[in-house]
Amino acid sequence: VSRPVCFLSDYGVADEFAGVCRAVMACLAPHVRVIDLTHGVPRQDVLAGALLLRSTLAYTPAQAVHLAVVDPGVGGGRRPLALRSADDRLFVGPDNGLLILAAEAAGGIVTAVHLTRRELWLSPLSHTFDGRDIFAPVAARLAAGLTLTDAGTAIDPAHLVRLAPPPPRPAGDGVITTVLQVDGFGNVALNLTGGGPQVPGAVLELVVAGEAAPARLGETFTSVPAGEMVVFRDSAGLIALAVNGGSAAARLGLAAGAEVLLRPWREPAGP
Amino acid sequence: VSRPVCFLSDYGVADEFAGVCRAVMACLAPHVRVIDLTHGVPRQDVLAGALLLRSTLAYTPAQAVHLAVVDPGVGGGRRPLALRSADDRLFVGPDNGLLILAAEAAGGIVTAVHLTRRELWLSPLSHTFDGRDIFAPVAARLAAGLTLTDAGTAIDPAHLVRLAPPPPRPAGDGVITTVLQVDGFGNVALNLTGGGPQVPGAVLELVVAGEAAPARLGETFTSVPAGEMVVFRDSAGLIALAVNGGSAAARLGLAAGAEVLLRPWREPAGP
Amino acid sequence: VSRPVCFLSDYGVADEFAGVCRAVMACLAPHVRVIDLTHGVPRQDVLAGALLLRSTLAYTPAQAVHLAVVDPGVGGGRRPLALRSADDRLFVGPDNGLLILAAEAAGGIVTAVHLTRRELWLSPLSHTFDGRDIFAPVAARLAAGLTLTDAGTAIDPAHLVRLAPPPPRPAGDGVITTVLQVDGFGNVALNLTGGGPQVPGAVLELVVAGEAAPARLGETFTSVPAGEMVVFRDSAGLIALAVNGGSAAARLGLAAGAEVLLRPWREPAGP
Numbered sequence: 001v002s003r004p005v006c007f008l009s010d011y012g013v014a015d016e017f018a019g020v021c022r023a024v025m026a027c028l029a030p031h032v033r034v035i036d037l038t039h040g041v042p043r044q045d046v047l048a049g050a051l052l053l054r055s056t057l058a059y060t061p062a063q064a065v066h067l068a069v070v071d072p073g074v075g076g077g078r079r080p081l082a083l084r085s086a087d088d089r090l091f092v093g094p095d096n097g098l099l100i101l102a103a104e105a106a107g108g109i110v111t112a113v114h115l116t117r118r119e120l121w122l123s124p125l126s127h128t129f130d131g132r133d134i135f136a137p138v139a140a141r142l143a144a145g146l147t148l149t150d151a152g153t154a155i156d157p158a159h160l161v162r163l164a165p166p167p168p169r170p171a172g173d174g175v176i177t178t179v180l181q182v183d184g185f186g187n188v189a190l191n192l193t194g195g196g197p198q199v200p201g202a203v204l205e206l207v208v209a210g211e212a213a214p215a216r217l218g219e220t221f222t223s224v225p226a227g228e229m230v231v232f233r234d235s236a237g238l239i240a241l242a243v244n245g246g247s248a249a250a251r252l253g254l255a256a257g258a259e260v261l262l263r264p265w266r267e268p269a270g271p
Numbered sequence: 272v273s274r275p276v277c278f279l280s281d282y283g284v285a286d287e288f289a290g291v292c293r294a295v296m297a298c299l300a301p302h303v304r305v306i307d308l309t310h311g312v313p314r315q316d317v318l319a320g321a322l323l324l325r326s327t328l329a330y331t332p333a334q335a336v337h338l339a340v341v342d343p344g345v346g347g348g349r350r351p352l353a354l355r356s357a358d359d360r361l362f363v364g365p366d367n368g369l370l371i372l373a374a375e376a377a378g379g380i381v382t383a384v385h386l387t388r389r390e391l392w393l394s395p396l397s398h399t400f401d402g403r404d405i406f407a408p409v410a411a412r413l414a415a416g417l418t419l420t421d422a423g424t425a426i427d428p429a430h431l432v433r434l435a436p437p438p439p440r441p442a443g444d445g446v447i448t449t450v451l452q453v454d455g456f457g458n459v460a461l462n463l464t465g466g467g468p469q470v471p472g473a474v475l476e477l478v479v480a481g482e483a484a485p486a487r488l489g490e491t492f493t494s495v496p497a498g499e500m501v502v503f504r505d506s507a508g509l510i511a512l513a514v515n516g517g518s519a520a521a522r523l524g525l526a527a528g529a530e531v532l533l534r535p536w537r538e539p540a541g542p
Numbered sequence: 543v544s545r546p547v548c549f550l551s552d553y554g555v556a557d558e559f560a561g562v563c564r565a566v567m568a569c570l571a572p573h574v575r576v577i578d579l580t581h582g583v584p585r586q587d588v589l590a591g592a593l594l595l596r597s598t599l600a601y602t603p604a605q606a607v608h609l610a611v612v613d614p615g616v617g618g619g620r621r622p623l624a625l626r627s628a629d630d631r632l633f634v635g636p637d638n639g640l641l642i643l644a645a646e647a648a649g650g651i652v653t654a655v656h657l658t659r660r661e662l663w664l665s666p667l668s669h670t671f672d673g674r675d676i677f678a679p680v681a682a683r684l685a686a687g688l689t690l691t692d693a694g695t696a697i698d699p700a701h702l703v704r705l706a707p708p709p710p711r712p713a714g715d716g717v718i719t720t721v722l723q724v725d726g727f728g729n730v731a732l733n734l735t736g737g738g739p740q741v742p743g744a745v746l747e748l749v750v751a752g753e754a755a756p757a758r759l760g761e762t763f764t765s766v767p768a769g770e771m772v773v774f775r776d777s778a779g780l781i782a783l784a785v786n787g788g789s790a791a792a793r794l795g796l797a798a799g800a801e802v803l804l805r806p807w808r809e810p811a812g813p
Contacts, residue, residue, distance in 0.1 A: 004297055013284050013555050015726045016580035016598055023602045026546055026577050030603065035297050038287035043727070056287055059393075059403065060294045061301065072787070075762030122601075126777035127762040128784075132601065133777075184286045185314070220346030220398040235397035235404075245343070275568055284555050306568050309558035327558055330664075330674065331565045332572065455557045456585070491617030491669040506668035506675075516614070 003090070003143045004033040006060045008053055009069040009131065010041040017129070021067075021136040024122065029140040035060070044072040046098050047163050048256060051180055053102040055236035057089075066102065067139040068093040069131040080115035080134045081160070084148050092139040094130070097163030109157040116152040168192050174205075174263025179254050180238065186247025188254050189240045192262075194233040204231055206241065207261035208252045214265060215241065231262070274361070274414045275304040277331045279324055280340040280402065281312040288400070292338075292407040295393065300411040306331070315343040317369050318434050319527060322451055324373040326507035328360075337373065338410040339364040340402040351386040351405045352431070355419050363410040365401070368434030380428040387423040439463050445476075445534025450525050451509065457518025459525050460511045463533075465504040475502055477512065478532035479523045485536060486512065502533070545632070545685045546575045548602045550595055551611040551673065552583040562674050563609075566664065567682040574685040577602070586614040588640050589705050590798060593722055595644040597778035599631075608644065609681040610635040611673040622657035622676045623702070626690050634681040636672070639705030651699040658694040710734050716747075716805025721796050722780065728789025730796050731782045734804075736775040746773055748783065749803035750794045756807060757783065773804070 005025060011017035018039045025034055037056060041049040049070035060066070071078075071094045079095040086107025091099040095114075103109045115121075115138055122133040138151055168177045168191055177190040202217045206229070215229035224230045226245045234240035241248040241260070249255065276296060282288035289310045296305055308327055312320040320341035331337070342349075342365045350366040357378025362370040366385075374380045386392075386409055393404040409422055439448045439462055448461040473488045477500070486500035495501040497516045505511035512519040512531070525531065547567060553559035560581045567576055579598060583591040591612035602608070613620075613636045621637040628649025633641040637656075645651045657663075657680055664675040680693055708720045710733055719732040744759045748771070757771035766772045768787045776782035783790040783802070796802065 004301070006294060008287075008290075012726050013580075014582040016550075016582070016594055017725075019550075019577070019579035020598050020601045022577050023548060023579060023598065026575065027601070027603045030546070030575070033297065033301070035290070035293050037290035037294060038284075040285040040287070052287055056291050056294065059291045059298070061298045073764065076764035128774070129777040183288075184283045222344065222347040232399070235400040275572070277565060279558075279561075304568065304572070306561065306564050308561035308565060309555075311556040311558070323558060327562050327565065330562045330569070332569045454559075455554050493615065493618040503670070506671040 002029065002032045002145065003063050003065050004035055004061050005065045005067055005139050005143050006035050006037050007039075007067045008037040008041065008049065008056075009039045010043050010045065010049060011039045011069070011131070012043075013039055017131065020132050021069075024132055024136045025140040025143075028137055029144040032140060032143040041070050042256065044070065045256070046070050046072065046096050047165060048181060050098050050101045050163055051165065053098065054105050055238075057102050057105055063088050065090045065092060065139050065143045066099070067135055068098050068102075069135055070094075070098050071096065071130060074130050075127045078161070080130060080138075082113045082115055082138060082142065082148055082151055083109050083157075084111040086110050090142050090148060092135050092142065094135075095161050097161050100160060100162050109160075111148055112155050112157040112160060113148055113152045114155045117150070120146070120151060165191050171261060172263065174207075174261050177239070177260050177262060179256050179258045179260065181256055182249045182254065185242070186249040186251075187234065187240055187242045188248045188252070188260075189234055189236065189238040190260060190262075192239040193237055194239055203265040205263050205265045206231075206252065207263070208254065208258070213252065221245075273300065273303045273416065274334050274336050275306060275332050276336045276338055276410055276414050277306050277308050278310075278338045279308040279312065279320065279327075280310045281314050281316065281320060282310045282340070282402070283314075284310055288402065291403050292340075295403055295407045296411040296414075299408055300415040303411060303414040312341050313527065315341065316527070317341050317343065317367050318436060319452060321369050321372045321434055322436065324369065325376050326509075328373050328376055334359050336361045336363060336410050336414045337370070338406055339369050340406055341365075341369050342367065342401060345401050346398045349432070351401060351409075353384045353386055353409060353413065353419060353422055354380050354428075355382040357381050361413050361419060363406050363413065365406075366432050368432050371431060371433050380431075382419055383426050383428040383431060384419055384423045385426045388421070391417070391422060436462050442532060443534065445478075445532050448510070448531050448533060450527050450529045450531065452527055453520045453525065456513075457520040457522075458505065458511055458513045459519045459523070459531075460505055460507065460509040461531060461533075463510040464508055465510055474536040476534050476536045477502075477523065478534070479525065479529070484523065492516075544571065544574045544687065545605050545607050546577060546603050547607045547609050547681055547685050548577050548579050549581075549609045550579045550583065550591065550598075551581045552585050552587065552591060553581045553611070553673070554585075555581055559671070559673065563611075563678040566674055566678045567685075570679055571682040571686040574682060583612050584798065586612065587798070588612050588614065588638050589707060590723060592640050592643045592705055593707065595640065596647050597780075599644050599647055605630050607632045607634060607681050607685045608641070609677055610640050610644075611677055612636075612640050613638065613672065616672050617669045620703070622672060622680075624655045624657055624680060624684065624690060624693055625651050625699075626653040628652050632684050632690060634677050634684065636677075637703050639703050642702060642704050651702075653690055654697050654699040654702060655690055655694045656697045659692070662688075662693060707733050713803060714805065716749075716803050719781070719802050719804060721798050721800045721802065723798055724791045724796065727784075728791040728793075729776065729782055729784045730790045730794070730802075731776055731778065731780040732802060732804075734781040735779055736781055745807040747805050747807045748773075748794065749805070750796065750800070755794065763787075
């Protein structure tokens, strides 16, 4: 029996890159199901891709092959990689940190293989499109039953390239957070996970670039009146900002990487 | 035997939302075919989604499960819903009018079910992503053979939330119409269906915001010279405006919701 | 056994056009696999579509049915067409040159059929959406086993409409090339194929609109330092321009159809 392939990349949909990878997989593994998770990872943003791969993991089929390509180092010296996690998922992509957060969330890395068996790849190699030439072919063959260790040379997982999202840091009675992701609705996910008792409706202060704005704690967009800002736990488990019926990113001028200070609401000082 | 799923939403393709729903369906119903109809419904435009679901219905497989998500009220009180139409199609989505026009075009609503069986959903619920947590899981299970009435509580179809596109209204010797949809080529569909005898090549007058412009009746774009405006019956059966080799929406400054007066051409008065 | 369908168009993903064609194929050939190669061909750019169909051919399954729609003449007099190539691929689309470059690269056109059997099409015809009404239905039926010559009337391949990309032309000690394609990363493919001995690291001069800029020969983006321009052989075999970590198209102000002079580097003349 074959494994399904879940495919994530920064290829976008304007170009044919993702489609060509799908075609290559259909050549090598005609019966394998390919699920396009997204090709909208911000271009060359490895951390954004790694976070997305991790946050969507729980919604993908057991024993999937996760083909992930966000690869600013293509054509350079970075290694092509495949990993097996403790819960028997496989991850195929570049050794630049993209696969690690998800593989660790999937029980941890049990086996890491440097993809070196060139007879499994397309030939000739283009040097600029490893997604098509290396990663898609290997993912398709793994999905169709190839044994992971037959794809290359086992290496020590401790030596893989790793990425870490910046941690939140305390500041006075608040916390400085970093924007991890802005979605197409303008909702803003922060590098902060929820937990602990909270008071729905409580008012917080968000400070961006020295400007303070109020926001309410809530469960979802509609926990606040139209046009107001809510701080909630998003569907990936991260603390997030949204405007009911609007865009929090536009309101606050936020993009991935920006910093937001969250602190208790302060009454404006009297005159 | 399983039913195919036809999936329509306003999720766009920049985010992973549609892909995560596809992954969830692949988990719960690995053998079900999922056809992405479009994820380009204008954000939160329930009427545009309802019209599109209806206009594409005739081109989708018999006995399909139609998963449709345009859901500005997610997280609020609106009910999750599944319908069966007289021709045995199933429709899954929010109770905000999105499903009704199509279900009525499919022979009428025979059964309406308020989705209440939480053991069919994902857990925990996120409150902000019912497409992933409720609609996709229920659609997948229905496609794989779940009986509709086992998905929740039967309700009276008369009590469903309904949307009505504005009707055209007469004005002098013409008719005031509303723009229902602008496609990516700039073609403009109006809330007017064709029929009756027409004279190909006859000249009409279009009045937008007080400005009059001529257009010719025709069968298609190429019924008029390059650069000219044509009034035709579009592939969904609606009266539409197009410019041969150009954009009617850009030429007339039209977007969904705008009004256009159509009337017979008037010779400009002499001096 | 059925053939897979590889689907390429200029429909984009904002509209439902490609999805409706997928739905039509699922109606007529439920077991056929459809691979979306891309729907991002620049609108109505037949040459761009023809080049893309040809450059991706080697990555698609043997015996595929290639459904291709870039069709500015829809509704006019151009013929609907299906071709068989010497290596037993089938090509379905308009007779405007879109299919020819790929079919010739696939061993040459063995059979050409003017699609005339209306009982294979959808009915009624819309005159504006032959992709849905003619091409997708015929492609699906061919994929499911229909004999090509049963789809219409055999015609002489010599009488098909042909397109030719402009050839490069010599200019002094250089060559004037035309931009065939700009991808989403800003990489620029020229109407020039590689070959012959080259000196990696050699410096060339690119002249665009009278302005000269230096570039280095290399194997890939990362053959040059960050921010520098490289001239390389791209994954489709064309000579291409890229900036390591940037956009060559933005740097040089290039779009498809623009001209670029490539010549050996000249030391600036002394004062």
